[in-house]
Amino acid sequence: MNAMRPCVLFFCLLLGRVSAVKNLNNIDDLSKVDYVRHAPRHGLQLLFWFSQKVRNIDQNQILTLDSNFDPTRGDFGFCHFENKEAVLPTLSQKSYYTVGNLNSPGANALPAYVQEYKNVGSPARNMDRLIVSVNPVHPNRVYNVYIAALNFGSDDFNQNATHEINYSLIQQIRGSRGCTMDLNNNLISTHGDDTEDERCRQFLTQLEYNRRSNHSIDPNCDTLEKFNVKLRANREGNTKLIWKDMPASIMKTFHRVHIVICKSDHLISNTDDDQCKLKNKILISKLSETLDTSVPLEAGLQTRLLLHSSNFFDESAVPHVCYGPELDDANGVTPTKIKGCDASLQLYTEGGKACARLYIKKTFNKWKEVFYKSWVGFYTDAQKENEEYSIYQYADRFDSVKENKDYKIYKFQSGMKISPGFQIRFLLDKKYNKVLARTTPWDDSEKVMISPSDCENMINKDLSHWFNPEFFYGPEFDNANNVLPTNIKGFEASLQLYTKNGKACARLYIKNTFRNWQNDFSKSWVGFYSNFQDSNDDYASYDYAVKFTKVKGSKDYDIFEYQTSLAIAPGVQIRFHQYETYDSELARTTLWMGV
Ligand SMILES: *[C@@H]1O[C@H](CO)[C@@H](O)[C@H](O)[C@H]1NC(C)=O
Numbered sequence: 001m002n003a004m005r006p007c008v009l010f011f012c013l014l015l016g017r018v019s020a021v022k023n024l025n026n027i028d029d030l031s032k033v034d035y036v037r038h039a040p041r042h043g044l045q046l047l048f049w050f051s052q053k054v055r056n057i058d059q060n061q062i063l064t065l066d067s068n069f070d071p072t073r074g075d076f077g078f079c080h081f082e083n084k085e086a087v088l089p090t091l092s093q094k095s096y097y098t099v100g101n102l103n104s105p106g107a108n109a110l111p112a113y114v115q116e117y118k119n120v121g122s123p124a125r126n127m128d129r130l131i132v133s134v135n136p137v138h139p140n141r142v143y144n145v146y147i148a149a150l151n152f153g154s155d156d157f158n159q160n161a162t163h164e165i166n167y168s169l170i171q172q173i174r175g176s177r178g179c180t181m182d183l184n185n186n187l188i189s190t191h192g193d194d195t196e197d198e199r200c201r202q203f204l205t206q207l208e209y210n211r212r213s214n215h216s217i218d219p220n221c222d223t224l225e226k227f228n229v230k231l232r233a234n235r236e237g238n239t240k241l242i243w244k245d246m247p248a249s250i251m252k253t254f255h256r257v258h259i260v261i262c263k264s265d266h267l268i269s270n271t272d273d274d275q276c277k278l279k280n281k282i283l284i285s286k287l288s289e290t291l292d293t294s295v296p297l298e299a300g301l302q303t304r305l306l307l308h309s310s311n312f313f314d315e316s317a318v319p320h321v322c323y324g325p326e327l328d329d330a331n332g333v334t335p336t337k338i339k340g341c342d343a344s345l346q347l348y349t350e351g352g353k354a355c356a357r358l359y360i361k362k363t364f365n366k367w368k369e370v371f372y373k374s375w376v377g378f379y380t381d382a383q384k385e386n387e388e389y390s391i392y393q394y395a396d397r398f399d400s401v402k403e404n405k406d407y408k409i410y411k412f413q414s415g416m417k418i419s420p421g422f423q424i425r426f427l428l429d430k431k432y433n434k435v436l437a438r439t440t441p442w443d444d445s446e447k448v449m450i451s452p453s454d455c456e457n458m459i460n461k462d463l464s465h466w467f468n469p470e471f472f473y474g475p476e477f478d479n480a481n482n483v484l485p486t487n488i489k490g491f492e493a494s495l496q497l498y499t500k501n502g503k504a505c506a507r508l509y510i511k512n513t514f515r516n517w518q519n520d521f522s523k524s525w526v527g528f529y530s531n532f533q534d535s536n537d538d539y540a541s542y543d544y545a546v547k548f549t550k551v552k553g554s555k556d557y558d559i560f561e562y563q564t565s566l567a568i569a570p571g572v573q574i575r576f577h578q579y580e581t582y583d584s585e586l587a588r589t590t591l592w593m594g595v
């Protein structure tokens, strides 16, 4: 009897608490959540950012994230959330992952607008979290989204502050993310020219976010909204300081303006003390400028603007301080999937040197066999041929660094200086033609700032689940505009749009091991759409998969083709539907881009 009581108690507690999670269905509901709406809280900013990463919301209200975004891998500082306080319902197949701790490794990859208040002197700056539930097998499908917060001054979650975010609210926040084509067949985002930063500002204004509450940033810094200061790599692996559009009014108001580069120790100490170690201090005389420094590029570097009211070099006079975001060691770029494998590759820097990180999913336990001859090549320029690597290391000789619940992480330090255009590649074996991953070139202009979700339905870059890397090097690319086949979700099959005699054609690849395919695809059909924006029932032509003509096979694949009378043109797309319905889509190809 005695032994039972705690269990019963615990059970009640659990039920009572879980039922308390409130639902936020729209912007109106969100505007009633008071705690997120005051600086330096960052819950709204997190929610806005996350909504931008959602690429699609399906009929079952499951959110699909950008294909290169994996919460289980630790992207943006995501980590496993154990739900110890039982603020959320208990899960079986799925797990919770949380993001928003600005002191966690990886959080520096979050955009500047999320980190805006990171340096203000109040624990309130780092209390908010976003939590998602995912099935680690398909980590970029999100089932539930919550905003949550810690209790003030502690690490416990506050039940009262936990709210589930309805998918329709996510949809409202991200806005319509369509793309249209201009007269030259270039894709343009329907967002217009507003940057994500500006849209976040508008969102905060709409929710009457109070920037002027306690511990907010110095009011002088608000006039610096358009001022832009960046840290980049120079050819020597050192930091290049770039600033643009310093308001002339600031230069007039203040006697001296400095930009300081310092290295934050947030990752080591979690205190409120200012732990930024001075590396360089530059007196500003121009409104825009680019300067080389001798500070090696590394994680945690930060810029600060010091605005001095007095002209005297009086050490005791405290300047106004405006804070820039901290540098991420990978430039804010998430790891690149290694085609066909549950593994990814990331280029990052330590002390100005180029390094590679390898993420191996724990379920990929045969990785050392599969990668037995695989190597990572370091290239000083993304234009170089595969043979022209400067240095390489075998994948199985990387050093083990750490692991999380789902991944093991390995690294290799090349000793080479990081520089603009630097790239690393993952090659399957000693031949030079099997590149399974190539990273975004380092500091590749501003590309890293553009979210792939800027145009949904547009470019299907999701090659991540493809199963046989060897396949990519066959002659199959002919007439397909150099676009790889699109995986058919959940099956060992894929779909490709190609052209013959000016007509749109479909090619189906079925892996030999997928013996049951005629069964599983007995009702499946491929729809041809003259425009990628057409809805599923608006197809121009179609045929059943089982009626496709077998053209040739290889050791591993059977290949089937079907030709329509639809003329190939920019914007044409084909989609694979499993059943005779419009809501069973399993694949849609990259839209045809013209030649
Ligand atoms: C949560 O809300 C309840 C009821 O409004 C209140 O009694 C309680 O003190 C709150 N708890 C916290 C931690 O804020």
Ligand SMILES: *[C@@H]1O[C@H](CO)[C@@H](O)[C@H](O)[C@H]1NC(C)=O
Binding pocket: 023, 025, 166, 167, 168
């Ligand atoms: C989510 O929002 C939709 C549309 O507003 C609504 O129909 C649905 O009931 C909401 N879901 C929950 C769980 O409240």
Ligand SMILES: *[C@@H]1O[C@H](CO)[C@@H](O)[C@H](O)[C@H]1NC(C)=O
Binding pocket: 038, 213, 214
């Ligand atoms: C600001 O601080 C004061 C005193 O610490 C407090 O009473 C007040 O509620 C705070 N205001 C906001 C908006 O947090």
